[in-house]
Amino acid sequence: MKHTTLGDLDVSRIGLGAMGMSVFYTGAGTDDAESVRTVQRAVDLGVTFIDTAEVYGPYVNEELVGRALKGRRDEVVLATKFGMISHADADGGIGVLDGSRANIRTAVEGSLKRLGTDHIDLYYQHRVDPDTPVEEVAGAVGELVQEGKVRHLGLSEAGPDTIRRAHAVHPVTAVQSSYSLWNREVEERVLPALRELGIGFVPYSPLGHGFLTGTLRSPEQFDEGDWRRTSPRFQGENFRRNLALADEVRAVADEAGATPAQVALAWLLSRGEHIVPIPGTKRVARVEENTAADTVELTAGQLAKLDSLPPAAGRDHSEEERRLIER
Numbered sequence: 001m002k003h004t005t006l007g008d009l010d011v012s013r014i015g016l017g018a019m020g021m022s023v024f025y026t027g028a029g030t031d032d033a034e035s036v037r038t039v040q041r042a043v044d045l046g047v048t049f050i051d052t053a054e055v056y057g058p059y060v061n062e063e064l065v066g067r068a069l070k071g072r073r074d075e076v077v078l079a080t081k082f083g084m085i086s087h088a089d090a091d092g093g094i095g096v097l098d099g100s101r102a103n104i105r106t107a108v109e110g111s112l113k114r115l116g117t118d119h120i121d122l123y124y125q126h127r128v129d130p131d132t133p134v135e136e137v138a139g140a141v142g143e144l145v146q147e148g149k150v151r152h153l154g155l156s157e158a159g160p161d162t163i164r165r166a167h168a169v170h171p172v173t174a175v176q177s178s179y180s181l182w183n184r185e186v187e188e189r190v191l192p193a194l195r196e197l198g199i200g201f202v203p204y205s206p207l208g209h210g211f212l213t214g215t216l217r218s219p220e221q222f223d224e225g226d227w228r229r230t231s232p233r234f235q236g237e238n239f240r241r242n243l244a245l246a247d248e249v250r251a252v253a254d255e256a257g258a259t260p261a262q263v264a265l266a267w268l269l270s271r272g273e274h275i276v277p278i279p280g281t282k283r284v285a286r287v288e289e290n291t292a293a294d295t296v297e298l299t300a301g302q303l304a305k306l307d308s309l310p311p312a313a314g315r316d317h318s319e320e321e322r323r324l325i326e327r
Helices: 032-044 060-068 101-115 134-147 160-169 190-197 236-256 260-269 284-295 300-307
Strands: 003-006 009-012 049-051 077-082 120-125 150-156 172-178 200-204
Touching (some): 032 060, 032 284, 077 101, 077 150, 134 150, 134 160, 150 160, 160 172, 160 190, 190 200, 236 300, 260 300
Parallel strands (some): 049 077, 120 150, 150 172, 172 200
8 A cells, every 4th residue: 555644644545434334324333343344454455544533423433443443553543533512512412513622622532432542643623613713723632732642633624714724823734525526626725725735635535425436326225314315416317417427437447447436536646645535435345445546547548537527416415514614
């Protein structure tokens, strides 16, 4: 596995997103033993960057990752996230944004315990809290860095202005946002700012929530708890139109002698040196397929075909979700 850097943090060129092992997708949480094997197989293959969050479950995904990495913690860079649970609320405040210093301190202790570690390598603010200045958030995480509980600060779905303000208080190592062949909004403002500041970028959902793998042909493949049922991009005419985009990716894959997922990841790797996608999966076979993408070399013509693909039809997120995303 090739390596690169996020800021001064050394990581494998492709990471692993653990969210779908526990929540939000069809089949999540139905086979934890296979999910544990998937994490361990990823590490065997040279993946050194594992991503989770306290809100995934909540909590159960961090516990799963902790079990999977028992005895192998030192082999990986471990990332988790805070701020989408308000611990001050009697009901746990699931989905309530809270970037306060008190909440961060409560969150980090819980994450450390669930992950079975004494430090978190990359600690992201999961979404920007409009009620807490990001300078306070950066300062609070900076204190945790001084105490050795956290190594690096990250932000998720933050816009350029927020990134700059946080970075002025404490160095931001990486920003995580949705980025793929069918979601390229970050190219306009976010990526240029990150390159200017020397901050790494971590694309989540690099396979378009599975759509770019070419295996999704009908919304009927999703169970009732699958969040994609609420995504405009997966509904009605939008879904049918987007099948053509997935077919174009498959055509390039056939030409390149690779799978559609590998082509989608190889395209992302071509976008810059300090870009580290974290494809999510809960299956060993898929992690083997995804991690092999760093050996796929696309030609200039193939990259041009992918670059010229039309935007996906429909919004990637619901209006409620989009309110939590800065661009």
